[in-house]
Amino acid sequence: MRLQCLQILMLFTLPESLFSQEGVNKSRNLQCSANYCIDLDTYKKRNLPYSPIQIELQFDVTQIISVNDKDFTITFSMFFRVKWLEPRIIGPPTTGKEDKWVAVDLEFIGDLWKPDLFVYHLKRTENLKLLTRFAGLWFVNGNEIIYSQELIMTFWCPMRFDNYPLDTQVCQLKIGSFAYNDEIMTFNTSFDYDQSDSWIKHPNTVLDYQVDIGHLPFEGRDYISPGSGTVYNIAGIQMSLKRNSLKYLVNYYLPSGLMVVVSWISFFIPPEVVPGRMGLLVTNFLVLVNIFNSVSNSSPNVTGFSAISTWIIVCVLFVFGALVGYALILMKKMQLSIQEFENGLSPKSGTN
Structure with a gap:
């Protein structure tokens, strides 16, 4: 107890x-x-x-x-x-x-x-x-x-x-x-x-x-x-x-570069084939403009131009240069045709 x-x-x-x-x-x-x-x-x-x-x-x-x-x-x-x-x-x-x-x-x-x-x-x-x-x-x-x-x-x-x-x-x-x-x-x-x-x-x-x-x-x-x-x-x-960067090279750089190469092919088309040559250049130009708009919408903000924007702008200028060059050729041929007409000579075949 x-x-x-x-x-x-x-x-x-x-x-x-x-x-x-x-x-x-x-x-x-x-x-x-x-x-x-x-x-x-x-x-x-x-x-x-x-x-x-x-x-x-x-x-x-x-x-x-x-x-x-x-x-x-x-x-x-x-x-x-x-x-x-x-x-x-x-x-x-x-x-x-x-x-x-x-x-x-x-x-x-x-x-x-x-x-x-x-x-x-x-x-x-x-x-x-x-x-x-x-x-x-x-x-x-x-x-x-x-x-x-x-x-x-x-x-x-x-x-x-x-x-x-x-x-x-x-x-x-x-x-x-x-x-x-x-x-x-x-x-x-x-x-x-x-x-x-x-x-x-x-x-x-x-x-x-x-x-x-x-x-x-x-x-x-x-x-x-x-x-x-x-x-x-x-x-x-x-x-x-x-x-x-691989997908950007495939989706943007490669197509835009090929568009420039295709525009150079137009130099082998006779100047007299106006619809074919002009249609090729204008189509390439519009495609590049569309690519540039797509890149601008998806690119991050940057002061000035980014590397890809600069590349596509250069491609656009190349195609535009080919288009301007072809326009100068047509203008020159038109001037020659007018001179030949004034001199009483028949225009060369393929020209109007």
Whole structure:
């Protein structure tokens, strides 16, 4: 009987944290998840864990969804990971032999300090979810925080189309701190874009580019604020977009070039065969004008003329030159006929 009473007394005196690994520990005012806690009395999530702090960003690009030449935007999907050290976490001791990943409640991220990431030239992001959001939160070796999320991102790129459709665009996705300069917060970048992946081997057939991803150039890893001159450290990736030009060569360059060659054949037609020669040149001229209108409607915006527009204009001028040349020949023959008529000579056969 005395033993049973002692067990009941010990049951009521045990700390509440032993009954639940999640939630608030009222005895020490701790907010916990999976045996990892923060002290709500001393932890201030608005304060940096330490300074200068280093943030590691990882971009695992899975698919380039679209490149919009009209809006100057790129849309792609990726797994975006953010990693930083948080020494204020209270957790079990680590062995130090290997990295120990512990998944915690995703809502716990709302109680922690987070880097104030700013995406330059961002248009929109879309968080993917089914039953829950495609995201996770881990503690590694006790005090390292890793947040990972799958998302679809669209950002603006300053594209130039002077060499369209033989152009190559270089676009930079830049992410930095909104408020902290490079003396307080710095970034490291890693990325993954496996060319052997099935998505890369069989890319989106609608996509008009071949994409290569690399690190930002050294001069692009800092941003200087125009007003204050403050320097901000930058992380990100650089995308090189090389347009697939084969279909343009087949659909536009080859037909327009052949039209010019056909117009040269008209030089072998006797000048006296006016309907045949004139019909051939006028038909070629109208076809080239139609091709030029089609190219103008489908080409991206450009100041001046693009490479394909210049090519077709030159082809039009060649055919127009042949047409003008034939008109001059007819005019010259008409003048000769008039002179022969005035001199009392009969006109040559085939002329009126």
